[in-house]
Amino acid sequence: MHDEDWLVEAAxxxxxAFGQLYDRHFDAIYHYVARRVGDDELAEDLTAAVWERAxxxxxRFELRGVPFxxxxxxxxxxxxANHHRRARLVSFVPFLPQVNHGAVNSADPIDxxxxxxxxxxxxxxxxxxxxxxxxxxxLTPPEIADxxxxxxxxxxxRLHRARQRLRQRLEGDSRVTVSSIP
Amino acid sequence: MSRYHPSPNAxxxxxxxxxxxxxxxxxxxxxYREALRSRLLALPAPxxxxxxxxxxxxxxxGRRTVGLVGVVLAGVIGAYLxxxxxxxxxxxxxxxxxxxxxxxxxxxxxxxxxxxxASAARARPDRAASIAARRLVDxxxxxxxxxxxxxxxxAVPAAPPNREAADVAPxxxxxxxLVDAPASAGSTGGGHGAGAGEGDxxxxxxxxxxxxxxxxAVDGPAAPPAPFLPPEPAVPTAAAPPEMPTVAPPAPTPGP
Numbered sequence: 001m002h003d004e005d006w007l008v009e010a011a012x013x014x015x016x017a018f019g020q021l022y023d024r025h026f027d028a029i030y031h032y033v034a035r036r037v038g039d040d041e042l043a044e045d046l047t048a049a050v051w052e053r054a055x056x057x058x059x060r061f062e063l064r065g066v067p068f069x070x071x072x073x074x075x076x077x078x079x080x081a082n083h084h085r086r087a088r089l090v091s092f093v094p095f096l097p098q099v100n101h102g103a104v105n106s107a108d109p110i111d112x113x114x115x116x117x118x119x120x121x122x123x124x125x126x127x128x129x130x131x132x133x134x135x136x137x138x139l140t141p142p143e144i145a146d147x148x149x150x151x152x153x154x155x156x157x158r159l160h161r162a163r164q165r166l167r168q169r170l171e172g173d174s175r176v177t178v179s180s181i182p
Numbered sequence: 183m184s185r186y187h188p189s190p191n192a193x194x195x196x197x198x199x200x201x202x203x204x205x206x207x208x209x210x211x212x213x214y215r216e217a218l219r220s221r222l223l224a225l226p227a228p229x230x231x232x233x234x235x236x237x238x239x240x241x242x243x244g245r246r247t248v249g250l251v252g253v254v255l256a257g258v259i260g261a262y263l264x265x266x267x268x269x270x271x272x273x274x275x276x277x278x279x280x281x282x283x284x285x286x287x288x289x290x291x292x293x294x295x296x297x298x299x300a301s302a303a304r305a306r307p308d309r310a311a312s313i314a315a316r317r318l319v320d321x322x323x324x325x326x327x328x329x330x331x332x333x334x335x336x337a338v339p340a341a342p343p344n345r346e347a348a349d350v351a352p353x354x355x356x357x358x359x360l361v362d363a364p365a366s367a368g369s370t371g372g373g374h375g376a377g378a379g380e381g382d383x384x385x386x387x388x389x390x391x392x393x394x395x396x397x398x399a400v401d402g403p404a405a406p407p408a409p410f411l412p413p414e415p416a417v418p419t420a421a422a423p424p425e426m427p428t429v430a431p432p433a434p435t436p437g438p
Contacts, residue, residue: 015223016223018222018223019219019222019223022219022222023219026210026215026219027209027210030208030209030210030215031207031208031209034208035208040208043208043210044210044211044214047210047218048218051218051222052222052225055222055225059242060241060242112202113202116199116202116203117203120203131199131203135199135200135203136203163199166199
């Protein structure tokens with residue numbers, strides 16, 4: 001049993017206990033969301049949506065061997081996927097402001113990182129999710145398996161295929177040395 | 183720090199994507215963080231009745247919904263009980279009693295002189311009478327035919343007395359003339375001797391007397407069978423019926 005399981009059990013009925021969980025995991029969730037969407041304002045809105053959904057759903061949450069933070073990452077992935085799906089539908093409507101998800105942050109270097117970021121944004125939602133959990137959230141494959149609800153072997157396979165597709169997209173781009181991509 | 187919190191050294195070693203994709207760590211503005219915390223803790227608690235289900239998990243149902251569902255269930259149960267008419271349990275309907283077994287009517291033995299079925303006799307007395315009358319007429323003629331064909335009287339078993347036919351049947355009508363016609367009283371003068379001898383045979387037929395080989399009485403047309411009765415099978419096992427008094431043909435009157 002994890003050390004914070006008692007805190008999670010208390011948070012089902014006590015808002016102050018939920019506040020302590022909020023203080024523990026807010027920064028990690030915000031960083032993950034911000035790296036996924038590439039926009040600070042959008043990241044704030046989506047992070048607020050993640051915690052609001054977690055507050056409502058924590059009373060139904062049951063400890064089944066999966067850490068509480070993995071459950072938060074799963075909620076964040078669903079919120080981001082819903083946002084992308086909505087943005088894709090809106091893109092078909094003319095005269096509406098288009099939200100460019102995965103916009104390059106001004107703080108990032110331009111050449112190589114920009115190219116990698118552009119290639120990353122061109123990947124599918126599934127590839128971006130697994131790569132974000134690995135490189136943005138810094139989770140290990142077993143931890144990613146807890147978030148995605150699959151086996152660690154499946155996580156290794158998904159990571160390998162996502163890297164291959166990213167490598168294929170970066171081929172031909174002079175800004176990036178493809179050999180540096182594993 | 184828990185293992186789920188990212189650190190600069192948590193990524194795989196010698197992986198260029200760590201630097202290419204990772205970048206600097208994104209931190210939220212402090213004001214935003216505190217404002218969101220306050221807003222979340224101030225939200226009202228979800229109202230409802232928590233129900234823990236085995237597979238789905240814990241679900242919440244509003245109190246109003248619970249009340250409505252309870253009322254509906256009570257109404258359904260009450261309607262069902264009112265329809266069945268019993269306070270509880272299912273109504274047990276006893277099976278209908280089996281109809282009494284009707285014994286098949288006993289088949290009448292295929293006998294020529296066999297008595298008609300009692301049920302048929304009771305149902306149609308007139309039919310039974312016609313049957314009995316027909317038997318009385320046919321049985322002697324059949325026995326006579328057998329004798330004429332060479333069948334001995336001993337080989338033919340005696341027929342059981344047809345009591346029922348005798349009780350039901352009316353007195354037989356005048357029998358058709360047979361082989362030996364009885365001599366009339368007025369003609370006994372001329373053929374007395376012959377008539378006497380014939381009269382002896384006529385009155386008491388001897389069981390050992392040989393039957394007349396030349397004269398074969400031909401009975402009149404047999405009475406048509408009853409319309410609703412099956413035809414009688416010709417069974418040779420019937421016993422010889424009692425002899426009817428024979429009527430001898432009148433003796434030829436001598437010439438003048």
